[in-house]
Amino acid sequence: MTIIRQPSLFSIQELYDMEPTDKYDAIISAIDIRMIYREVMKKSHRGAPEELNYAAMIISIFVRYVERIPTIKDLIKRLNQDIAFKLNCGFLVSDSVPSEASYSRLLTKLTQSNILEKVQGQIVEQAIEEGFIIDDTIAIDATHFEARDQAPAKEEKAKPEPKKRGRKPKKERDQWLKEQAEKEASLPLYEKKIVAQLDASLGDLREGVPQEPKWGIKKNSDGKNVFWYGFKGHLAVGSSSQYILQSLFSSGNLNDGKAAIPLLKGMQEQRSLPNIRYQTMDAGYDYEPIYQQVYRMGQQSIIAYNRKNEPEPIGFDKYFAPTCFREHSYRYDSYDAKYETLKYTHPKECSDCPLAQEGICQKVFKMKITKDLRKYTAPARGSEAWKKLFKKRTSVERVNGYLKEYFQLNNVRYCSGKRAKVHFDLVTLTYNASKLAADRLNIQMKNQQSA
Template sequence: MNPEDKYNHIFEHLDLSKVLHTLRKKSNRGRPEKLNVPAMIYSLLIAKMENIEFISSLVWRLLHSEEFRAQCRFTGSDNIPSEASYSRLIHALEQTGMLENLQDSLVLSALEEGFVSGTHLAVDSSIVEAWDCQFSEAAAKRRAARRPPKPSEASVAEPQLQFELPEPKPTVVNGPPKKPAYAKRGRPSHAERECRREEQEAYEQSLGPFQKTIEAMLPYTYDELLAALPRHAARCDKKNTKGRLTSYYGFKANLLVDTDSQYIVSGLWSSANPNDQRMAVVLLKGLLLKFPSLNVKHILGDKGYDSSAIYQLIHSLGAFPIIKMIHHKKPPEGMNQDYTPVCSQGHAYRYDSFDAKYETLRYTRPNQCKDCPFSESGCQKVFKIRIQTDLRKHAYPARGSESFTQLYNKRTAVERVFAYLKEYFGMKRTRHRGVRASVDFQLSTLAYNLSKFALDKLNKQLSNSQQVA
């Protein structure tokens, strides 16, 4: 398919009316608008699909290719926007959050069409390196102060985007307050103990949501967590595929992906230092707020999400967690590594069924116990375990069963989506600094979902035409 037809099918399902209503001028006074804002948004999405990394390269191609201008929906009378105009547009999209609304509406359309079931969701994160890793803010200010102004910047007036932005978001201090320390040794008096207790309580209350424990984050709402989310580039240490500790500087992309259709259901952009469990809390809290009709049955994750708070949050959403465990200690006597009952001879009981009413796992006697002399007197025939006794140890389907393994293997869908985003939709690294880097992430995920939705619509039309014929 040639590029013109391809982009016609893709942008057919992108409704920019709410975006234009938000970015429009609030009054008729002042300079008239001279830039084609929808075409600028189309060009940013096409830049992600064409792997155009720099805004300067995008502007150069618009200036020198009439065919590319037509693909981006620029008309012959439109002015070609400059890099500064694109910068203002990216700033406006970040402040208004309209790209996230476009993403949510597209997922709702995919749900109505039946392309997304939402039965099995996989959560994962991936590092996105920042371009400014070797430059500090202080060095950038010194270079800007030494750089002489260009004569063209003062003399040439260019068309500007004119729209009102919302109030700037308050900056969140990433560093935690100083913890009270006590140098005096020995047993404190009663008055000193009361003073220390009050200081400790004041310190814990001063901490932000992302500075507290995972369990303490659960009472916060989705909007409160989103307001406190750190979004600036930071350094973090992470083990690579070979098990070696590697240092990164940049951001972290967090996704919830439908494993059956590989649609991105929800995504978050954050600093690189918050761990995966904290970001999973924010994603899961916003899931039912955005898609209340979504019927989620299982949520899949790797060992990085093995936390009692995550299991509790998933179960409160009406779903069951499928997460690999990290064994911190040996299992109790009478159970194996998967917390399955074992007989006196060491054979594991067979997972038989699950009672949805009482949320109970049923295990039956293993096949090896048929000829065992202790089968009648020493071994129990059936074990029933309620998953509420420990959501982390007992899952549905039961750990170690074939059904659990098949469901967990579906988690690789989110890894494939990350590979597609980085290879074909320009998410290898970001050129922007601070919170504006989140626009790069939203453009990549929106371009990916738009491409999948357009392809599914074409396949559906083709299958319907074949059935009619």
């Protein structure tokens, strides 16, 4: 896999090639260990005294991901055998190496808190403050990773009863519609249609996410269905900075589109990103409520269109640009933000067309994007500007690949969804801390060269 490289002097890979002491200092300095320590330390002075070096334990957990140590057992073995490594993790020579049970208790405390999400937000805000995040485009996508425990057999769905032919009587139909509405209202938030998320609070959206391992399905490059058992990680990534600006952990069967609005609302309410203008996603996010949420945020949606068995539009091309009598597509010209209007000019083929010269063909078309937010975006679908913005979506795919290959996202060592979420949060947090450390080293090197 191609290593992510920014147009700078220093990359994450080069950071990881540094000497352990310098590398750990650079990465850990980007993480507020004190916040995590205060969250997991003993709250009461009663009971047996705690002799463990919790601060060093927390650092060693992050170092485990940096050094790609597969298990806690291997981490303990390394601490016992390598005194330099032990000291680099913050332990004293006199400190005893914690047991697996001690690390397990520490991770259990992390499952009972959202402290890792808070520290993640702090790193992003620090990167914004230091000028490393100035993106105008966000890329959103999901990636799956399998659970460690044995997958149960897939449940076979019962065959639905055959529908009765013919139209239902009005009273029977009204009663059926009422029952369907009551059934929909009683469902959990993430089992309802995506439109229900528009008016839900961010707190409800974050708390209601299903997190236990489930069977998921995805089409591979050959177009065949691939089944897997586990989880999904949903990311919103800055297209140029490649920082993870928002993340969401879910069960493997959650539809990708149902994670978009929580990510979008999270960026709107928790991040200070005034430069963002575009949200780009693949066809799996082509749902009307997602366009509405982006529109409410004052931004534009760059989402691949999924026709969903819709008929070809009459009088418009496949990008919904108007066509002339000879079915030549009008050319996208500009966007008027004040009136939210797309401007199309007559096709090149119409320059010598007699219909145009006689005034039969219209010279200019204007289309308000609010007529249909799915079809009309700014810049217009099919235009070179739209294609250029859509290509930025690949940044989130590169970050997903990087998390799996270099930060052990695939290496889930836990059975429960809560423990797996801690693993996911630690992976994304370590990645962002490494990004911030690399960017800071870039600035130092540039200052030294200019001095």
